[in-house]
Amino acid sequence: DAGITQSPRHKVTETGTPVTLRCHQTENHRYMYWYRQDPGHGLRLIHYSYGVKDTDKGEVSDGYSVSRSKTEDFLLTLESATSSQTSVYFCAISEKREGRDNEQFFGPGTRLTVL
Amino acid sequence: KNQVEQSPQSLIILEGKNCTLQCNYTVSPFSNLRWYKQDTGRGPVSLTIMTFSENTKSNGRYTATLDADTKQSSLHITASQLSDSASYICVVSGQGGSQGNLIFGKGTKLSVKP
Numbered sequence: 001d002a003g004i005t006q007s008p009r010h011k012v013t014e015t016g017t018p019v020t021l022r023c024h025q026t027e028n029h030r031y032m033y034w035y036r037q038d039p040g041h042g043l044r045l046i047h048y049s050y051g052v053k054d055t056d057k058g059e060v061s062d063g064y065s066v067s068r069s070k071t072e073d074f075l076l077t078l079e080s081a082t083s084s085q086t087s088v089y090f091c092a093i094s095e096k097r098e099g100r101d102n103e104q105f106f107g108p109g110t111r112l113t114v115l
Numbered sequence: 116k117n118q119v120e121q122s123p124q125s126l127i128i129l130e131g132k133n134c135t136l137q138c139n140y141t142v143s144p145f146s147n148l149r150w151y152k153q154d155t156g157r158g159p160v161s162l163t164i165m166t167f168s169e170n171t172k173s174n175g176r177y178t179a180t181l182d183a184d185t186k187q188s189s190l191h192i193t194a195s196q197l198s199d200s201a202s203y204i205c206v207v208s209g210q211g212g213s214q215g216n217l218i219f220g221k222g223t224k225l226s227v228k229p
Contacts, residue, residue: 042204043159090158090159103149106158106159109156
C-alpha cells in the first residue's frame with residue numbers, strides 16, 4: 001500500500017460522537033486525499049491537501065473537517081457523526097511527476113460504522 | 116456533467132478465459148485515464164495510466180485501450196486467473212485545475228471461477 005497506513009482500520013461509534021481518522025505516509029508526497037466509498041457510488045472526494053496547512057474541499061465535504069500539520073499526517077474529523085457517514089474511508093497520496101500526473105496511491109481503508 | 120460510466124456492473128468468467136471491461140466518459144477537457152484494481156477489503160491499486168495521445172497500454176495480462184474521439188476505454192484481461200477476482204475502477208482526470216479533479220466510475224466486479 002505504497003507506504004500509507006490508516007488508523008483505526010475499523011471503528012464502531014454512536015451518532016453524535018466525534019471521530020478522527022488518521023492517515024500516515026512515509027513517501028513524502030505533497031498531496032493527500034480523503035475519499036469515501038459506498039455501494040452504488042464511485043469513490044467520492046471529501047477533502048484534499050496540497051501541502052502542510054493547505055487544504056481544500058471536495059465533492060462531499062459537509063460534516064467533515066481535515067487538518068495537516070505535518071507532511072506525513074492527514075487527519076479527517078467527523079465533528080458529530082451521523083448514520084449517513086457510515087462508509088469505508090480511503091486515504092490517498094500523490095506527487096507531480098513527469099508523465100505520471102496525479103497518479104494516486106491508496107491506503108488500506110478504514111471501515112466506519114455509525115449506530 | 117462530468118461522468119464515468121462502466122459496464123458491465125458485474126461479470127463472472129471461468130479461469131483461463133479472456134474478458135473485456137468497458138468505460139465511457141464525458142469528462143472534458145480530458146487529461147488522462149487510469150484503471151485501478153481493487154481487491155475486497157483493500158485500497159485500489161493502479162494498473163495503467165493513459166494520456167489522450169496513447170491508444171493502448173499493457174501491464175502483464177492487462178491491456179487498456181483508449182479512444183479519445185469516442186471517449187471510450189476498455190480493459191482486456193487475458194487468460195484470467197482466480198487472483199483477478201476484484202473490482203476494476205475506471206478513473207478520468209480532467210485537465211488543469213487542482214489535484215482533486217478525478218472522476219471515478221462505480222467499478223465492474225469481476226469474479227473468476229475455477
